[in-house]
Amino acid sequence: xxxxxxxxxxxxxxxxxxxxxxxxxxxxxxxxxxxxxxxxxxxxxxxxxxxxxxxxxxxxxxxxxxxxxxxxxxxxxxxxxxxxxxxxxxxxxxxxxxxxxxxxxxxxxxxxxxxxxxxxxxxxxxxxxxxxxxxxxxxxxx
Numbered sequence: 001x002x003x004x005x006x007x008x009x010x011x012x013x014x015x016x017x018x019x020x021x022x023x024x025x026x027x028x029x030x031x032x033x034x035x036x037x038x039x040x041x042x043x044x045x046x047x048x049x050x051x052x053x054x055x056x057x058x059x060x061x062x063x064x065x066x067x068x069x070x071x072x073x074x075x076x077x078x079x080x081x082x083x084x085x086x087x088x089x090x091x092x093x094x095x096x097x098x099x100x101x102x103x104x105x106x107x108x109x110x111x112x113x114x115x116x117x118x119x120x121x122x123x124x125x126x127x128x129x130x131x132x133x134x135x136x137x138x139x140x141x142x
Contacts, residue, residue, distance in 0.1 A: 001135055001136065001137045002135070002136040003133065003134070003135050003136075004133070004134040004136075005127075005131065005132070005133055005134075006038075006131065006132045006134060007130055007131050008130055009038065009041045009130075012038045012041045012042055012045065012124075012132055012134070013041055013042065013044050013045030013048065014045060015042065015045060015134055015136075016041075016042040016043060016044065016045025016046040016048075016049065017045040017046065017048050017049035018045075018049070019045075019046060019049070019120075019122075019136065020045070020046045020047075020048075020049025020050050020102075021049055023046075023050070023072060023102050024072075025072045025100045025101060025102065026097070026100055026101075026102075027102050027103070027118070027119075027120055028097065028102075028103045028105065028115060028116055028118075028119045028120070029046070029102065029103065029104045029105065029119070029120045029121075029122055030105050030108030030111075030112075030115055030119050030120070030121050030122070031104065031105060031106045031107070031108055031122050031123075031124065032108060032109060032121065032122070032123040032124070033123060033124035033125065033126075034126065036126065037124040037125065037126050037132065038124045038126070038132050038134075039106045039122075039124060040056065040057065040058045040076075040106070042122060042124065042134070043056060043074075043076050043104045043106075044056040046074060046102070046104060047067045047070065047074050047076075050067075050070035050071050050072050050074055050102065051069070051070030051071045052067040052068070052069055052070040052074060053069070053070075054067065054069070056076070058078065058106075059076050059077060059078040059106070060078050060080070062078075063077065063078055063081075063091055064076065064077050064078070064091060064092070064096075072100075072101055072102050073099065073100075073101035073102070074101060074102050074103075074104060075096045075099075075101055075102070075103050075104070076104045076106075077091065077093065077096075077103060077104065077105045077106065078106050078107060079091075079105055079106060079107040079108060079110045079111050080106070080107040080110065082107075082110045082111055083110065085114075088111055088114055093105075093111070093114070094114075097116065108121075117139065118138075118139060119139065120136065120137070120138050120139075121135075121136070121137040121138075121139075122134065122135070122136050123135045123137075
């Protein structure tokens with residue numbers, strides 16, 4: 001497990017950017033953390049590290065945002081309202097896994113049974129208004 005303490009959104013993004021350098025495609029990054037923890041901020045760093053130059057926003061209402069044009073495509077899911085296998089299938093999640101891109105899944109607790117064995121878990125805990133504790137756990141990486 002890797003642990004980071006960040007003190008600003010920029011530092012949280014930098015941790016995401018650092019992780020992106022090790023990605024080869026096909027990874028699922030499963031986020032855990034409450035509202036405002038910094039999951040989208042971390043994803044912004046992932047996207048920047050993969051070479052995406054556009055705007056990165058929360059997929060709350062879209063369920064999925066696609067960030068294309070970088071070294072690898074990044075698919076940013078919001079699983080907050082996913083409450084079963086039928087909901088999960090309707091998002092196209094399994095098709096995206098097969099695409100060779102990188103999946104960043106917020107509210108991964110809701111799809112835990114569907115996550116691949118080699119999922120990278122990123123848990124972000126808000127320690128005060130600007131500071132975050134970030135734990136990254138990698139299991140059986142490709």
